[in-house]
Amino acid sequence: MKRKVALLRQLFADDEIILMITRFPRLLSYSYERIETRIALLRSRDLLDAFPSALILTEEVFNT
Numbered sequence: 001m002k003r004k005v006a007l008l009r010q011l012f013a014d015d016e017i018i019l020m021i022t023r024f025p026r027l028l029s030y031s032y033e034r035i036e037t038r039i040a041l042l043r044s045r046d047l048l049d050a051f052p053s054a055l056i057l058t059e060e061v062f063n064t
Contacts, residue, residue, distance in 0.1 A: 001028055003032050004028055004032055004035055005017070005028075007032070007035060007036060007039070008020075008035075011039065011043075011048065020051075020052045023052060024052045024053075024055070024056065026056065027052060027055060030055060034055070035055065038051065038054055038055050038062070039051060042054060
């Protein structure tokens with residue numbers, strides 16, 4: 001879990017992370033790789049604000 005939080009802290013303010021986890025408690029249950037991959041793709045498209053809701057999408061839906 002420390003790696004996940006460290007990754008999130010590189011991109012989001014602490015208060016944003018707390019809000020994300022409060023709204024999407026499952027956020028930290030996803031693998032580090034899934035979180036990292038989604039962040040990279042969203043960042044490349046300048047859509048990082050969509051991260052919390054995009055994380056819960058299935059691979060099929062996310063990749064369309």
